[in-house]
Structure formats: structure tokens, C-alpha cells
Amino acid sequence: MSKRQRIEEEVKLLEDRRKALEQQLLHENEEEELDESEVSSGRSSSVDSPSESESETDTAPSEPKKRKKGETPLKPALLEVLGDPEASRNLRLPINSKLIECWKIFMAKGLPAEEKEKIFKRYQVAEGLDAPKLNEALIPRLPEKTTKKDAYRQEVQSLISLALSTLSAAITMINEADAEDGLDEKVFTGRLMDTAKLLAEAQFSQTQSRRACIVPVFDKKLRQTLKDTTPDDRLFGTDLTNLIKQVKDTEALFDCSSKRAGNFKSAFEKKTPLSAQSELAVKELIKKGAIVESKKIKNQYLSSYFLVPKPDGSNRFILNLKKLNYFVKKQHFKLEDLRTATRLISEGDYMLTIDMQDAYLLVPVDKKSQKYLMFKFQGKYYRFVCLPFGLCTCPYAFTKIMKPVANKLRSAGFSSVIYLDDWFCLRDSFKECELNGRQTVRLLQRLGFVVNFSKSSLIPDTKKKFLGVIVDSECRTLTLTDKKKLNILKMLKKFVEKDKCKIIDLAIIIGKLVAACVAVEYGWLYTKILEREKTLALKESNGLYRGLVNVSFEMKKDIGWWIDNLENSSRSFKHKPFQITIFTDASDTGWGATNGEQQIFGSWEASSLEWHINYKELVAVKLALENLCDEMQNCSILVRIDNTTAIAYVNRMGGVKYVKYNKVARDIWQWAERRSNKLVASYIPSKDNVVADRLSRLINPDSEWELSSKAFDIIVKNLGEPEIDLFASRINKKCKRYISRFPDSYAWQIDAFTVSWTDLFFYAFPPFILVTRTLQKVREDRAEGIIIVPDWRNQPWYPLFLRLIEKSTSKSKAFGSSGRDHIREAFKALKVPTESLDIMLASLSVSTRKHYKASIARWLIFCEENSLNIYKAKPRDLINFLTERFRQGCSYSTLNSDRSAISLIAGNIGEDRLVCRFLKGCFRLRPIQTRYSCTWDVEVVFNYLESKLESSEKLNLKQLSMKLVILLALVSAQRGQFLAKINVNNIVISETKITLVVTEFLKTTRPGMKHPILVLTPFTQRPKLCVFNTLKVYLEKTRLLRKSDSFLFLSYKKPYNEVGTQTLARWVRNIMKEAGIDTQIFKAHSTRHAASSAAYDKGLSIDVIKERAGWSKDSKVFARYYNRPIVTDSNDLSAVSLAKKK
Structure with a gap:
């Protein structure tokens, strides 16, 4: 049967069914007409005529059109009572007052649990009246709270369904009662009473649901008051107003408006402090003279208050001046912080901390302004006579007050960082640091400040806690305290279990994590998604922090990263030079990148052509890093980009505004995180890139400041002519070669901080904001040059500047020369x-x-x-x-x-x-201290290779590469440079041996010296360690990957380029670490010590060892390290090294 025939047959069947239904409806209509005539005649004979008023409002009853077969029709009396459901009725019902009182009790307090249980056991819900159940397919996709709410509403519907069933049963009793037996009034009344009880219980449940929606909006104290009320005509009782009057600070509690500014809780959301705690805090302030009792003052400003717990267990009294702060003029100023401290710390510096007690309370407030700093407590008015916590201008005022103090100390050469009332003193020796702290404390006390000795740490050490972070000057790291880590972890573990949370709770989490980022490597990366979700949630809730936000899978994933990494986290502030610089660019059609040696490029797919150029630039960075730097680990990488948006997303580890931009930046930094790399993005002029830069050139007026030519000539005459101007532009440059801070097509480089200053005799007139960073760079690079700074003795960098002057040898022109002249x-x-x-x-x-x-x-x-x-x-x-x-x-x-x-x-x-x-x-x-006092046992590595990397033929390229390099390093005892310079064209393979000749210039190359040769023979005693076989397998596997003329070792990932000494050293360290060697002590170069020592221990001649390891015959280096009895033996070094211990 064809498809068309099947459709025609189905249409015919539907038509036949329609005709049958029409016949059935026609038959039912005839029966209904007969019933109506019977009802009409019955009404006139058995029912009294209604009153005039009732006849006007009542409508003629009508029976439903459909009935089941065998059903008894409703009696006329019942039909009259039911009436027409579509007609409007507004009858005043005569009800017994005792019934109303009974129902009101049930409606207000609900049915007793046992009574409710009896009714449910007594009846069964009639078929067709059940409350609809939630679809099973939807349950797994719904949040737990949603299913709980639905279950509650279904329970209320079940009450109504059972009430309808009992009511229907009672009506059925009337309808089917015989004239002889009559109606069983007890059963009938019982069913009606149970119906009423069920409806009252449903009413009670809905009342409780409405109250539950409203109560959480209010303050905790008022919340409890509302819960204690009993509903009557009003949801919270008619006596609510009188109850509220008994609650203290009624006006503050009812202030539920959403007027707020900034990312803070409103006063209404703050927990009202307990009266005992508040009383204690107020008494303490009175005792200290910070507040005084006051009368009502004209134009006074009253504020609420709250308490914040302090680390010592006490509470800090905070005056909530949020609304007042909106009208206070704010001053922009710079706070010294951990960044300032890390730029001043040298390796091994000693540090100490000083904490000032009640510093704000020692600063008086003008009497005219004290009326704005008032609050009410226990019916009395109080006003602050000093700086309170909560006023937005307090940090600015206190910082300015401390400036002369800092000026005095720093002018005397005492280094310190001041963050409000916390002092961080440092110096390069124990005694000088101790003197620094002693002089600082003495001056503060003389000025009237109080030093909190219990919180201060006045014994100099190389490891100190400052601003909640442990600063280690020896390791040059920042680490969170254990207590702070535990508190954050506890908060995160509780948060990650939630499906929804308040926006304010998410904001608190973000604040904690952002504050921790200063001591957590890559931490910024895992706050961006949380920030975006918070921003979107605030937008939906019209800026109200009491709104809810869904805790998404992505948020939980980032929180999980913090949970996994926080405990062992730290952040290094040690300066590391860039190991590699890559240049990237993107155009409308493709992308390209280079590291100066290799060049890679590609075209955009059709779907990618519509991308914005900023996004393409960011993707180009990702592709460049993956292709050019995939093997680099624990390195600093400089990325030169000609797009400022891409630079911002790289340096800030992502952003909040654009999801796809943040995703690419996230991929970039997660790539770096897996390899423990650090990235810095810097601008490069378009003329230096492969593809022309389409961005406009930026000019900042700050860069056009310059020293007068006359003054510069005097400097040059006395100190010599510098080679380069580090902070200049085409207009104000003092040297032919200059570096610009901003894009400049004529500049030698962009951004002086991205290049090494070690070999430059420079001239620098940095912007004032960069003076500290400039001095840090001079110290780190051990650079020599001319620097112009203002004579600002109160600045934190001034003592460092003085020390650099003391060490400087710039009194002569000597350092202006490279020494070549x-x-x-x-x-x-x-x-x-x-x-x-x-x-x-x-x-x-x-x-x-x-x-x-x-x-x-x-x-x-x-x-x-x-x-x-x-x-x-x-x-x-x-x-x-x-x-x-x-x-x-x-x-x-x-x-x-x-x-x-x-x-x-x-x-x-x-x-x-x-x-x-x-x-x-x-x-x-001052005798020379050797690097290693002992060496490691090569047998440990050999055992690891035999157990984990046994068969060379079955190993992948990565495993094979690492196995070969460690074996060659141990059997040759040569430097990494020797292994990196082995050319495949200089490898001669025969059945019995492999000869490797290095013709490249090495560190040990001398006139008349022969090229170093390494001969490898099969090692049958331990075949799994045979370097002869391993090298042959490696050459075969890489045969199709290498160029005709290349060095032996290639990268094990595309594009399989040659690798250098650093990469080989990293491979050696990886194998050593996996074998159990402590790579924190022993570096890759230690293979020379381990191999030669093992060979000597096996009895190999010291002359053979010197020859194979690249030492001259007259060299005493080996003898100094390994003074062992000499046994004449000419066995091959590789065989002796690999032989098992007896």
C-alpha cells in the first residue's frame, strides 16, 4: 500500500468517527429535553415558590450535559441548590457563629497532626480528583529547592482533593437517600465536618506560605517578632503595630528601601549587634575618650552602627556612615601596600612590623563637624570627637598625617612601608633593621602615638607577616597565613555545596579571593567567572544584594581550583629575566608569530572571518604560545603584541565583559599554569611585526617631560655620555637610541621594563609613579647609569635611592664604556x-x-x-x-x-x-664553597629506567627522548652543551659501535684540541639500559621528522624543531625527579659529578675519566671532588658506569 493510500484510508476513518459522534450527541440532547420537562413539572408540585428577592438573583438550575449510564439523576431540590455555576451569586449565608469560631481556630493554628492523620486514613481521594504529580523526567533537571517547593504545593492540593472527595460523598448521600430509611445525619454531618477541616487546613498552609515569603525580607530581630504572631484578619495579626513598638530601633528595622551605593551591605542587611556586645563597645569608646554623651543638636546626623570581629576576639565599633559618605568630598591618594614592599625588599633582607593601637582615635575631629558623627544607644545620644571607623576620608587624612613622620625616618635612611597604622621596616642586616624599628617606635611614642607591642613583631627576621601575608625575603615569596587559608577553605567548601546563594554571599567570597590573589599564583584567573556572575545577578536584581544567584557548574569548578590549590599556594616576587620573546599579530585573513628563529602562520576559517580584530589578536597569542613555547617550563615569556585589548586581557588574566575573550585568555593562562610559566604582554610597533599594525599611535603627555639641555650637558661632562634614554619619545629623547613607554615607530624598544639593563649605560628620567619600579629594576639587573628623581624624602623609595647612590661608581666615566676600548x-x-x-x-x-x-x-x-x-x-x-x-x-x-x-x-x-x-x-x-658536598647514586636512575622505561621500541617519542638524553649524559659525563651540539651528519653507525663527533665550538674548545668523540658499544649485561640500542631506535623514529642537516635531539611535539641546552636540562631533571632524586639540590649538570664519581668508584682510571668528561690531563677539578685510590684500567666508561654494584 502506497503512502497516499494510507493517508486516504485514515481520513475516511476519521470522517466515520465524526458522524458517529454527531449521532450520539443528537440522542443525548433528546434525553436532556425530556429530563428538563420532568424537572419543570416536579418543581411546580413539590417545591415552594421562592421569595421575591431570591427569585431575582437565582437562576434556573441546569444539569450537566453528560452522565454515565446507570447514574441516578440529581433531584430537583439539589439542582436548585447547585444552580447555574456561570451565574453570579452574592448571597448572605446564615451560619452558626460556633462553626465560624471553630473554623477560625483551625485556619489560624492548623489541624492537629493526629486529627489530620485520622482523616487521611478514613477517606480515599476519589478517582479523577488527585493532584497532578510532577513529571519524573523533569525531576533530575530541577534544583532540589524547586522540587521541595513543588512537593509542598502538591501536599496542599492533596488536602483540597480529599475535601472535594468527602464533600462529593456527602452530596451523594442526599441524592441517594430513600424516603423510608431517610438520611444518616451522623455520617452525613461527619463528612461535612471533615470537609471543612480539610479546607481550613489548606487555608492554614497557604497562610504559612505567604508568611514565609515575607518574613525573610526583614531584619533578623524583626523576623523573630513576625514569626511569633498569630494570623487573624491580618496576616501577622491585628496587634502587630503594638508589638513592633516594643522592639528597639523600630525605624531602622523597617527601613527596607533599596537606596544604596557601592558594593556593600546596607545598614538594614547588617546584623544588629547584641546589646551586651554593643554596651561593652560603647563603654570602651567612652573610656578611651573617643565618644562623649551629647544632647540633641540642631541639624545633627544620626547613623546606625555595627560591630566587626577583630583577630584578638574583641569587636571593632563601626559607625555606618554610608549615606553620609555619599556627600563627603573624596581625595584621590596612593596607599603603600605589599607591592611597594616587594619592590623594596632585597634577597635576605631583615624585616619587622609595628602596629599602632587605636590610631584613628588619636586624631581629633573639628567640633563643628562632630554633629555628623552621632548615634543613639539605649535612648542616649553620643558623638565621636575623633576619627571613627566608617568615614570615607579617614584613610586619606591619616595617611597625610603620617607623611611627615615617614619623611623624618626615610631622610635618615630608614626603609619602611606604611599602610595606615601598620609599619613594615626593613634593612639588609639584623642590627640595622633592629635600629630602624627602635628609632621608628621611639619617634611614634614621642609624637603621642601608642604602639601595640602585643601585635607588633619587633625582632628582625627574614620572614614576617604584613597585612595578613607572610613575606619571605630569602625565598622572595608571599604566602597566606595558615589561619587565613583555613578560613577561606571553610567558606569555599560550604559555598560549593549550594545550588543558589545570595548575591551578597558571592560578593564576600569574591572579596576574600581577590584579597588572597596577592599570595596565590594564577589566582586572578579563577575569579573572573565569579565576578561576571555577580555582575549579571546584580543587574537582574536592580542592584540589590539580597537577590539570589544560581551557583553554576563553571563557578563550582573555579571554587574547586581554589580548594585544591590554596593550601600549598604562594607567589614569588623574585625578578626573573625573560627566557624567550615571541611576536604575534593578526589580520582579517590570518595570523602569524615568530620567536626570532621559527616562523609559524595560518589562515582563518570561514566561520572565523567575522571575528573582531581584537579577538583575532588574542587567539593569535594562544596559537603562538602553543606552537612556539610548548616545551618551556618554569620560564618567563614576553609576548609582544600590537593590540592594546589583547595586552589587557593577557596581563589581567581575562576580563568580565566579554565571555569569549575571557575564555581565550583563560586558555592562555591555564596553558602557562600547567607549565609553571609566567607571561607578560607588551606593546610592539606595527613596523616591527610581520603584518602591519592597524592601531593608532598613542601619545601620553607625561612622556614629554624632559631635563633641560643645559643640565643634561653638565651631567654628560661629569658622568659620561649614556648609550640609551630609557623613558623618552621622538620629541624629547636625549640619546640617539631611546625606549618609549608608548607606541613609537622611531623607538628602539617599547617599555623599558621588558628589556635587560645589565649591559647598558643608560639615562633615565622616569615618570614619578615609576620611580620605585625603576630603582627596583636597577638593583635587580645590577645596572649602571644616570637616573633623575625628585628630592622627595618622604617617599618609600628614597632610602633605596640613597643606598644605590652609596654603592654607585658613577663618579667617573668608567661604566660608560664596555671595557673593549x-x-x-x-x-x-x-x-x-x-x-x-x-x-x-x-x-x-x-x-x-x-x-x-x-x-x-x-x-x-x-x-x-x-x-x-x-x-x-x-x-x-x-x-x-x-x-x-x-x-x-x-x-x-x-x-x-x-x-x-x-x-x-x-x-x-x-x-x-x-x-x-x-x-x-x-x-x-674566605675559602671557596663547593656546590655539592656529595653526589647521587646513578643506580637509582638506572633502576627507574629498567622498571618504567624498559623497552625502547615501545616508548613514545617523549619517553624515548628523555631516556636517551639521561643515558648519554651519564655514559659521557659531558656538559649539556655537548649533547645539544651533536649533529646527525657526524654520527657513524656500524654493527659493533656508534661514533659521535662534535665539531661545533664548545666551552672547552682550545687551539690544537681534537674534536670530542664519544664511542658507544652494545651493553649486553643490562640490555634495557643499552644506549647503543636506544640511540638507534631514536634515530629511526625521528628520521622522517628531521631536516637533512640537524642536531640530534628534536622536540617531541610538532613541529619537531631542534632543542637547545635548556630543554635537554629540563628533560634530565624530569627523569631525575621521577626516579626520586632531589632536583631542588641536584641540577641537570650534576650528572657529570654522579657519572664520573660512579666510574671512579668502579675503578676506572682517572685519566680516562678526565678525557671522557672533557677535563684536561692536568686538571685537578676531579681530584678535588673525588679523592679515591687510582686503579689502572682502560675499560670503557659506559660499561663501568652501567655495571651493577657488587
């Missing part, structure tokens, strides 16, 4: 031909010249101060110079470097007998 002049003095000078200078590597630069510069200053010829000094002059350096704390190694550098330009005076004797004395007084 003086070496060149020294060669000239030795009558080296001019055309040969460059060749002579090439004998010194760049690293050597950099190493000698500082030594030569200090020697030049010493010679100028003592009127000596720098090229023709005598041995006693060198001894005087070295003695001065020794008194400055220099080690033997530093003094030896100074001697070598000076010998290069001043003749061979470093070999003088007296100079050598002097250095020998320095060595005895």
Missing part, C-alpha cells in the same frame, strides 16, 4: 699593529668581555682617585685595590676575576709573587 688601548700600548687589534680582541669571547667589564671599570675609578696610570700600575697598587675589594665583602673568586681583568690591560702584574701571596691569604680567610 680600554682593552684595545692596552694592546696599543704593547705596540700591536692597528690592523691586528680586532683580531686580538676576537680572542676574548663576548661573555669574557662582559665578565671583565665591571672589574676594569672599578680599576679605572681606583686609578683616577689615586692618580695612577691604569696601564702601568705596580703590584702594590693592585694589592691595595684588591684589599679594598676584600673589605667590601668580595669572595676569592671575585678577587681572582678582578686580577685576571686587570692583568689583561696593565701587564702581567697578576702573576707577581706578592699578589699571588695576597690571594692565597684571601683564599684561606
Whole structure:
């Protein structure tokens, strides 16, 4: 049968069914007409005529059109009582007053539980009258609270359903009563009474539901009062007003308006403090003279108050001046905080903290203004005569008051950071820090301030708690206190179990987490989703914090991150140079990136072409990091971007406004988090990018400040000409080469803080806001140059500036030179031909010249101060110079470097007998400390490789790469540079051995020295550790991945590029760590010590060890580390190292 035939047949069946229904309805109508005539005749004979008033309002009763077969029709009397349900009736019903009183009791207090249970057991709900149940398919998708509310409403409906059933049963009794037997009045009345009780219970349930919706809106104290009332004609009783009058502060409790500003709870939402606590707090303020009792004052301003618990268990009295603060003019000012402190702390600095007691209460308020700082307590008026907690201008006023105090101390060289009444003092030695604290306390006490010695920590230490965070100057880390961690974790674990919460509770959580971010690495990343949900919820609730917000899965996921990471979290403030710089850009059609060596690019898909350019720039950063830096771990990465929006999203770890932008930024930082990397995004001019930058160039007026040319010329004449201007623009630059703070196509670089200053003799006139950061950068990079700062002695950076001046050697032009010129002049003095000078200078590597630069510069200053010829000094002059350096704390190694550098330009005076004797004395007084006092057992790593990475053929590329590099490092005992420079073209493979020759220039390369060779043979005793087989497997697996001419080791991820020494070192550390070696103590380079020591322990000749490890025959380095009996043996180093211990 075709589809069309089936449709025609179904239409025919429907038509037949319609005709049958029409016939049935026609038959029923005929029966109804007959019934109506019977009813009409019955009414006229058996029912009295109604009164005139009733006849006007009553309508003729009518029976429903449909009836079941065999059913007894309703009697005329009942039909008359029922009437027409569609007609309007407004009859005054005569009801017995006792019945009304009975029902009112049940409606107000509800049915007793046992009475309700009896009724439900006595009757069964009639079929068809049951309350509809919730669909089972929807239950798993609904919140638990929603299902509970629905269950409650269904219970109320069940009461009504049972009431309808009992009422229907009673009516049925009347309808079916016989004339002979009559009506059983007891049963009939019982059913009517049960019906009324059920309806009264339903009324009671609805009353309680209405009260439950209204009560939570009010304050807790009023909430209890409302719960204690009994409903009558009014929901909370007619006597509610009198009850409210008995409650203290009635007006404040009823102030439910939503007038508020800012992200704070309103006074109405604050918990009213207990009277005993409030009384204690008020008495304490009176005792301290902070408040005085007052009469009513004209134009006074009364505020509410609340108490905030303090860490010591007491309470802080807060005057709620929120509404008053709206009319108070606020001043913008800078608070010193942890960021200020971390920029001033040097490694190993000693610190102490000072806490001032009741600092605000010591600052008086003008009498004319005291009327605005009033409150009412126990019927009495009080006013503050000093700064109260709660006034918005108090931090500004107190900070300004402390400025002269700080000026006095900082001018004397005492470093400190002041956050309101908390002082953080620091210095580079125990005694100086102790003196700093003692002088600070003495000055504060002399000025009338009270020092809280119980909260202060006056014993200097390298680890101190400041502003709730533990500052460690040795590890250069910030860590939350254990107590704060536990409090936050407790709050988070409770919050994560909720499906909904109040917006104010979410805001409190966010505030706690944001405050903790200063000591939690990557913490900012996991607050953005919470911030967005809070913002959207506030928008929906018209800014009311009492509204509700759904706790989404994404929110719970971020809270889970905090729960998992908070306990062991910390944040480093140690400066780390950038290990790699990548450049990214995006256009309408594609994206591109480079790290200076590799270049990657791609096109946008059709669906991506409509993306905004800002979004494309952010995606380009993500793609660049994933492709160019995927192997980097624990590194600082600089990302150069020509889009300010992308820069903001990277540096701020996301944003709140745009979800998709935040998602990409989140992906970027989670990538960095997995590898323990740090990212910094910085602007780059479009001319330096692969794709032209389409953004406009920004100019900030602050960058156009400059020193007058006359003043600059005087500086240059006395201190030398700088190489570069760090904070300049095309208009005000003082050097040909300059760095701009903002996009500038003519600048050498953008953002001076993203480049190293170590080898630059710079000139810097930074904006005042960047002075602290500039001094920090000078100290961290050990840079030398000219810096212009204002003589502001009250600034926190001023003591650091003084110390840098004391250490500075910028009195001469010495540091303006790289040292190359003086070496060149020294060669000239030795009558080296001019055309040969460059060749002579090439004998010194760049690293050597950099190493000698500082030594030569200090020697030049010493010679100028003592009127000596720098090229023709005598041995006693060198001894005087070295003695001065020794008194400055220099080690033997530093003094030896100074001697070598000076010998290069001043003749061979470093070999003088007296100079050598002097250095020998320095060595005895300050002997060299070796890095390792012991080494690790190579057998530990070998056992790990045999158990975890046994079969080379079955390993993936990552595992195979790491296994090969650790085996080569141990069997060769060579440096990482040797392994990184092995070229596949210089690998010769035969059946019995593999020969590796390194032809690249190495650190140990010397004239006449042969290229280092490593011969690998099969190791049958322990085949799972055979480096011969492992190398062959590796070469086969990477054969199709490498270029024709490449180094041995490739990255194990696309695009499979060559890897350098750092990557190999990281692979070695990973294997060592997984094997159980403490990589905090032993670095990748320790494989040389471990391998050579193991070989010597097995009896291998010390000469063979020196040859294989790259030490010269005359070298005493190995002997100094491992003084063992020498046994003549020429066995292969790899075989001896891998042999099992006896």
C-alpha cells in the first residue's frame, strides 16, 4: 500500500468517527429535553415558590450535559441548590457563629497532626480528583529547592482533593437517600465536618506560605517578632503595630528601601549587634575618650552602627556612615601596600612590623563637624570627637598625617612601608633593621602615638607577616597565613555545596579571593567567572544584594581550583629575566608569530572571518604560545603584541565583559599554569611585526617631560655620555637610541621594563609613579647609569635611592664604556699593529668581555682617585685595590676575576709573587664553597629506567627522548652543551659501535684540541639500559621528522624543531625527579659529578675519566671532588658506569 493510500484510508476513518459522534450527541440532547420537562413539572408540585428577592438573583438550575449510564439523576431540590455555576451569586449565608469560631481556630493554628492523620486514613481521594504529580523526567533537571517547593504545593492540593472527595460523598448521600430509611445525619454531618477541616487546613498552609515569603525580607530581630504572631484578619495579626513598638530601633528595622551605593551591605542587611556586645563597645569608646554623651543638636546626623570581629576576639565599633559618605568630598591618594614592599625588599633582607593601637582615635575631629558623627544607644545620644571607623576620608587624612613622620625616618635612611597604622621596616642586616624599628617606635611614642607591642613583631627576621601575608625575603615569596587559608577553605567548601546563594554571599567570597590573589599564583584567573556572575545577578536584581544567584557548574569548578590549590599556594616576587620573546599579530585573513628563529602562520576559517580584530589578536597569542613555547617550563615569556585589548586581557588574566575573550585568555593562562610559566604582554610597533599594525599611535603627555639641555650637558661632562634614554619619545629623547613607554615607530624598544639593563649605560628620567619600579629594576639587573628623581624624602623609595647612590661608581666615566676600548688601548700600548687589534680582541669571547667589564671599570675609578696610570700600575697598587675589594665583602673568586681583568690591560702584574701571596691569604680567610658536598647514586636512575622505561621500541617519542638524553649524559659525563651540539651528519653507525663527533665550538674548545668523540658499544649485561640500542631506535623514529642537516635531539611535539641546552636540562631533571632524586639540590649538570664519581668508584682510571668528561690531563677539578685510590684500567666508561654494584 502506497503512502497516499494510507493517508486516504485514515481520513475516511476519521470522517466515520465524526458522524458517529454527531449521532450520539443528537440522542443525548433528546434525553436532556425530556429530563428538563420532568424537572419543570416536579418543581411546580413539590417545591415552594421562592421569595421575591431570591427569585431575582437565582437562576434556573441546569444539569450537566453528560452522565454515565446507570447514574441516578440529581433531584430537583439539589439542582436548585447547585444552580447555574456561570451565574453570579452574592448571597448572605446564615451560619452558626460556633462553626465560624471553630473554623477560625483551625485556619489560624492548623489541624492537629493526629486529627489530620485520622482523616487521611478514613477517606480515599476519589478517582479523577488527585493532584497532578510532577513529571519524573523533569525531576533530575530541577534544583532540589524547586522540587521541595513543588512537593509542598502538591501536599496542599492533596488536602483540597480529599475535601472535594468527602464533600462529593456527602452530596451523594442526599441524592441517594430513600424516603423510608431517610438520611444518616451522623455520617452525613461527619463528612461535612471533615470537609471543612480539610479546607481550613489548606487555608492554614497557604497562610504559612505567604508568611514565609515575607518574613525573610526583614531584619533578623524583626523576623523573630513576625514569626511569633498569630494570623487573624491580618496576616501577622491585628496587634502587630503594638508589638513592633516594643522592639528597639523600630525605624531602622523597617527601613527596607533599596537606596544604596557601592558594593556593600546596607545598614538594614547588617546584623544588629547584641546589646551586651554593643554596651561593652560603647563603654570602651567612652573610656578611651573617643565618644562623649551629647544632647540633641540642631541639624545633627544620626547613623546606625555595627560591630566587626577583630583577630584578638574583641569587636571593632563601626559607625555606618554610608549615606553620609555619599556627600563627603573624596581625595584621590596612593596607599603603600605589599607591592611597594616587594619592590623594596632585597634577597635576605631583615624585616619587622609595628602596629599602632587605636590610631584613628588619636586624631581629633573639628567640633563643628562632630554633629555628623552621632548615634543613639539605649535612648542616649553620643558623638565621636575623633576619627571613627566608617568615614570615607579617614584613610586619606591619616595617611597625610603620617607623611611627615615617614619623611623624618626615610631622610635618615630608614626603609619602611606604611599602610595606615601598620609599619613594615626593613634593612639588609639584623642590627640595622633592629635600629630602624627602635628609632621608628621611639619617634611614634614621642609624637603621642601608642604602639601595640602585643601585635607588633619587633625582632628582625627574614620572614614576617604584613597585612595578613607572610613575606619571605630569602625565598622572595608571599604566602597566606595558615589561619587565613583555613578560613577561606571553610567558606569555599560550604559555598560549593549550594545550588543558589545570595548575591551578597558571592560578593564576600569574591572579596576574600581577590584579597588572597596577592599570595596565590594564577589566582586572578579563577575569579573572573565569579565576578561576571555577580555582575549579571546584580543587574537582574536592580542592584540589590539580597537577590539570589544560581551557583553554576563553571563557578563550582573555579571554587574547586581554589580548594585544591590554596593550601600549598604562594607567589614569588623574585625578578626573573625573560627566557624567550615571541611576536604575534593578526589580520582579517590570518595570523602569524615568530620567536626570532621559527616562523609559524595560518589562515582563518570561514566561520572565523567575522571575528573582531581584537579577538583575532588574542587567539593569535594562544596559537603562538602553543606552537612556539610548548616545551618551556618554569620560564618567563614576553609576548609582544600590537593590540592594546589583547595586552589587557593577557596581563589581567581575562576580563568580565566579554565571555569569549575571557575564555581565550583563560586558555592562555591555564596553558602557562600547567607549565609553571609566567607571561607578560607588551606593546610592539606595527613596523616591527610581520603584518602591519592597524592601531593608532598613542601619545601620553607625561612622556614629554624632559631635563633641560643645559643640565643634561653638565651631567654628560661629569658622568659620561649614556648609550640609551630609557623613558623618552621622538620629541624629547636625549640619546640617539631611546625606549618609549608608548607606541613609537622611531623607538628602539617599547617599555623599558621588558628589556635587560645589565649591559647598558643608560639615562633615565622616569615618570614619578615609576620611580620605585625603576630603582627596583636597577638593583635587580645590577645596572649602571644616570637616573633623575625628585628630592622627595618622604617617599618609600628614597632610602633605596640613597643606598644605590652609596654603592654607585658613577663618579667617573668608567661604566660608560664596555671595557673593549680600554682593552684595545692596552694592546696599543704593547705596540700591536692597528690592523691586528680586532683580531686580538676576537680572542676574548663576548661573555669574557662582559665578565671583565665591571672589574676594569672599578680599576679605572681606583686609578683616577689615586692618580695612577691604569696601564702601568705596580703590584702594590693592585694589592691595595684588591684589599679594598676584600673589605667590601668580595669572595676569592671575585678577587681572582678582578686580577685576571686587570692583568689583561696593565701587564702581567697578576702573576707577581706578592699578589699571588695576597690571594692565597684571601683564599684561606674566605675559602671557596663547593656546590655539592656529595653526589647521587646513578643506580637509582638506572633502576627507574629498567622498571618504567624498559623497552625502547615501545616508548613514545617523549619517553624515548628523555631516556636517551639521561643515558648519554651519564655514559659521557659531558656538559649539556655537548649533547645539544651533536649533529646527525657526524654520527657513524656500524654493527659493533656508534661514533659521535662534535665539531661545533664548545666551552672547552682550545687551539690544537681534537674534536670530542664519544664511542658507544652494545651493553649486553643490562640490555634495557643499552644506549647503543636506544640511540638507534631514536634515530629511526625521528628520521622522517628531521631536516637533512640537524642536531640530534628534536622536540617531541610538532613541529619537531631542534632543542637547545635548556630543554635537554629540563628533560634530565624530569627523569631525575621521577626516579626520586632531589632536583631542588641536584641540577641537570650534576650528572657529570654522579657519572664520573660512579666510574671512579668502579675503578676506572682517572685519566680516562678526565678525557671522557672533557677535563684536561692536568686538571685537578676531579681530584678535588673525588679523592679515591687510582686503579689502572682502560675499560670503557659506559660499561663501568652501567655495571651493577657488587
